[in-house]
Amino acid sequence: MEAMQAKLRSDYRAPQYTIDQLHLDVKLDDHATVVTATSQVIRNDADASQLHLDGDHLTLRSVAINGNALADDQYQQIGGGLLLEADLDQFELTIVTEIDPANNTALEGLYKSGGAFCTQCEAEGFRRITYFLDRPDVLAKYTTRVEADKAAYPYLLSNGNKIDSGDLAEGRHFAIWQDPFPKPSYLFALVAGDFDLLEDNFITRSGRNVALQLFVDRGNLYRGEHAMASLKRAMKWDEQRFNLEYDLDIYMVVAVDFFNMGAMENKGLNVFNSKAVLADPQTATDDEYHRIESIIGHEYFHNWTGNRVTCRDWFQLSLKEGLTVFRDQEFSSDLGSPVVERIDAVNMMRSHQFAEDAGPMAHPIRPDKVLEMNNFYTVTVYDKGAEVIRMMHTLLGEQKFQLGMQLYFERHDGQAVTCDDFVAAMEDASGVDLKLFRRWYSQSGTPVVTASERYDASAGQYHLTLTQHTPATADQADKQPLHIPVAIELLNANGQAITLVSDGQPVANVLNFTEAEQTWVFDNVAGPVVASLFENFSAPVKLQQQISNADLALIMANGSNDFACWDAGQRLLTNEILAIVDGAQSRGSDLLLDAIRQVLLDERRDPALIALMLALPTEATLAQQRSDVDVELLHQSRRQLLAQIGQDLDDELLARYRDCHDGEYQQHGQAVGRRALKNACLFILAIAGKATTQELCGRQFAEADNMTDRLAALNAMNQGQLPAVTDALASFEAQWRDNPLVMDKWFSQVAMAPKGDVLADIQVAMQHLQFDIANPNRVRALIGAFASGNRNQFHAIDGSGYRFLTDQLIELNAINPQCAARIITPLMAWKEVDEERQRLMKAQLQRLAALPNLSRDLYEKVSKSLA
Ligand code: B3K
Ligand code: ZN
Numbered sequence: 032m033e034a035m036q037a038k039l040r041s042d043y044r045a046p047q048y049t050i051d052q053l054h055l056d057v058k059l060d061d062h063a064t065v066v067t068a069t070s071q072v073i074r075n076d077a078d079a080s081q082l083h084l085d086g087d088h089l090t091l092r093s094v095a096i097n098g099n100a101l102a103d104d105q106y107q108q109i110g111g112g113l114l115l116e117a118d119l120d121q122f123e124l125t126i127v128t129e130i131d132p133a134n135n136t137a138l139e140g141l142y143k144s145g146g147a148f149c150t151q152c153e154a155e156g157f158r159r160i161t162y163f164l165d166r167p168d169v170l171a172k173y174t175t176r177v178e179a180d181k182a183a184y185p186y187l188l189s190n191g192n193k194i195d196s197g198d199l200a201e202g203r204h205f206a207i208w209q210d211p212f213p214k215p216s217y218l219f220a221l222v223a224g225d226f227d228l229l230e231d232n233f234i235t236r237s238g239r240n241v242a243l244q245l246f247v248d249r250g251n252l253y254r255g256e257h258a259m260a261s262l263k264r265a266m267k268w269d270e271q272r273f274n275l276e277y278d279l280d281i282y283m284v285v286a287v288d289f290f291n292m293g294a295m296e297n298k299g300l301n302v303f304n305s306k307a308v309l310a311d312p313q314t315a316t317d318d319e320y321h322r323i324e325s326i327i328g329h330e331y332f333h334n335w336t337g338n339r340v341t342c343r344d345w346f347q348l349s350l351k352e353g354l355t356v357f358r359d360q361e362f363s364s365d366l367g368s369p370v371v372e373r374i375d376a377v378n379m380m381r382s383h384q385f386a387e388d389a390g391p392m393a394h395p396i397r398p399d400k401v402l403e404m405n406n407f408y409t410v411t412v413y414d415k416g417a418e419v420i421r422m423m424h425t426l427l428g429e430q431k432f433q434l435g436m437q438l439y440f441e442r443h444d445g446q447a448v449t450c451d452d453f454v455a456a457m458e459d460a461s462g463v464d465l466k467l468f469r470r471w472y473s474q475s476g477t478p479v480v481t482a483s484e485r486y487d488a489s490a491g492q493y494h495l496t497l498t499q500h501t502p503a504t505a506d507q508a509d510k511q512p513l514h515i516p517v518a519i520e521l522l523n524a525n526g527q528a529i530t531l532v533s534d535g536q537p538v539a540n541v542l543n544f545t546e547a548e549q550t551w552v553f554d555n556v557a558g559p560v561v562a563s564l565f566e567n568f569s570a571p572v573k574l575q576q577q578i579s580n581a582d583l584a585l586i587m588a589n590g591s592n593d594f595a596c597w598d599a600g601q602r603l604l605t606n607e608i609l610a611i612v613d614g615a616q617s618r619g620s621d622l623l624l625d626a627i628r629q630v631l632l633d634e635r636r637d638p639a640l641i642a643l644m645l646a647l648p649t650e651a652t653l654a655q656q657r658s659d660v661d662v663e664l665l666h667q668s669r670r671q672l673l674a675q676i677g678q679d680l681d682d683e684l685l686a687r688y689r690d691c692h693d694g695e696y697q698q699h700g701q702a703v704g705r706r707a708l709k710n711a712c713l714f715i716l717a718i719a720g721k722a723t724t725q726e727l728c729g730r731q732f733a734e735a736d737n738m739t740d741r742l743a744a745l746n747a748m749n750q751g752q753l754p755a756v757t758d759a760l761a762s763f764e765a766q767w768r769d770n771p772l773v774m775d776k777w778f779s780q781v782a783m784a785p786k787g788d789v790l791a792d793i794q795v796a797m798q799h800l801q802f803d804i805a806n807p808n809r810v811r812a813l814i815g816a817f818a819s820g821n822r823n824q825f826h827a828i829d830g831s832g833y834r835f836l837t838d839q840l841i842e843l844n845a846i847n848p849q850c851a852a853r854i855i856t857p858l859m860a861w862k863e864v865d866e867e868r869q870r871l872m873k874a875q876l877q878r879l880a881a882l883p884n885l886s887r888d889l890y891e892k893v894s895k896s897l898a
Pocket of ligand 2: 329333351352355
């Protein structure tokens, strides 16, 4: 494995040259697309005489300055890029290149997705289209002329407004697009294809009419309606909550089948994975409906947080991503259930982000060192980044936070800026001191906060001492104390919150915890209290608090704060599962069963919340509680507890199931919550494996009028390994074999079956007509679901799971490195398992390391894993 050069945040230099206008002419052809790029270049640094342009996988045809072709000794091609003699203050640069979109399986730059041409330029894909200053702090106005065969590609799209179009000889046609807003190259987009078009419009609050256009594969128009409605909700919400209005006359969304991630926020022309757009009740689950709304919102919100104000360099990625995730979370929360949204976000943090902190890829939300930028679109940059924004929101309050946003846009609209600029705007607008808080941007790792408590009955005082400590991470040994907002409630013996008083004054329920150790004293505390700390997950930390299972059960069943109830439940469940792992208990306690029974019987509680309270912490979350916990024992213990709940509470579960089994399908909040609860009950009953459940699942599977119920029944049969699952899988396949997005659900069911010979089934599934290793959706649905969603089988002690994943990674390394680097994650987590498994995992990592053509994407992850 040869060392590859990383980039450092500290090495940032302002660009020596900039380009303020770019005219692109793209003549589309499967294997020989010709791109003519005409740039207006301006020298920023008088001492500079050579211009270095980024480039990758390009064939250079010609290069000219001010219309004069350069001679061979006036430029060099180095490392994919181009170095030019350019001792001029201002000039026009014309470069002609040729590219091969049909063979571009990396899905970066310009490529073919099915029958359409499309682009993906973030982070550094534009350099695969032409030689350019492919960095986010070079902002240019783009004019793009697209030319292609008219019959095959009736729609020719790019950013901004269409200013001209027409027919050409030989059945070709063209369109010219102009984007009035200067933008970095990563926001460039071009699409050419044959689609069905769903049209609508939105009147902005200032009365402008925006045309909304959604392009989907032919025959899928009705499946785009939910995405269109979501877009209109997002546009309205951003005006109301963030005071932000859309700025172009047209907003286009194109759904494509080959896409490395969910979607991309290109200016005025979003490109989406079809999975994140298409939905109808027959093919999409409630979760997918929700995800579509959230991603449509996310990409739309980027128009201000990302596009109007962008990142100075890629180390600042969280500037736009953390903030935009925070905004999309708030959007979902305002339109739906705040507690459900919060629990989803916290589950993500605990299952995946805490694990990332504990593994070889640990990095701060603003990384210091990057080899392949695509590897840093992580749960840390996105989700922990959003938590950091949320903490500022908690410290400032909504009103001051919005003043901060306003100042941020006043100062930086049209600029490429840093995370520090964002914090400075928040600080200056609010007057809240965020000096220490900035450390969240530079320090990686999950802080551990330890609480010690004392109740002084004679003084009526409750004393709380908190200490904080962040364990060393793979990237950073020394850690400093952070500014941690601690949302606290003191609950009396009935689980109700008491008023917080300190020194005779009422105090806010958010403590500013800024030192290694701090103590707070609360007065007027009439009796012993239970402290509910980090309510709503007020900071992304792990909490260590001595609290009895009885108190947890009390909060779970009676607490007045929904999040605190759920969280107490999770802690109680964790304690019980680990007690079974340790052999300290052979089964779940009566206390736990009673608490769950109470939750199940609670008529006032939102069914969606009850469903979440019935979900046990994931194996991934549990595995982090212990070092090298036995994989199988953990899996069995968790499953055993679930089965016991299903057996002991079968009447209650069945009653709830029946109660929530509604008539005709509806797609709105309450109906969704009731389906979630019904299906949570069915799942637990299936794990308990009762004969009656078999029939229940079978009937639901056969009679369901929507995908949520059908898939839930199939999943319950599969996870319970009920005999009927074989026929159900076959009938599902027969019904949906022509719809690849639905088949992804089938592939995932195959991959996640909890059985020893699952790999044999996966190998068969890979031969299915719909399986295509070049399509990232298929890869994630089958291979990814196995490695990350079937933990017990992936870690099979014969090493077969590791070997299988590595075989696929070797193939993907050559086809699509980005996709490979996404699904390698479970193989990197060897620290979580026992020595024998560690040895087996490292042997597979060594196999990858020995590859002669190892991509940068995998190199970075493999070398860190083996370091
Ligand atoms: N900004 C894109 C992600 C680009 C990923 C590049 N590897 C989608 C988003 O976060 O909105
Ligand atoms: Zn984003």
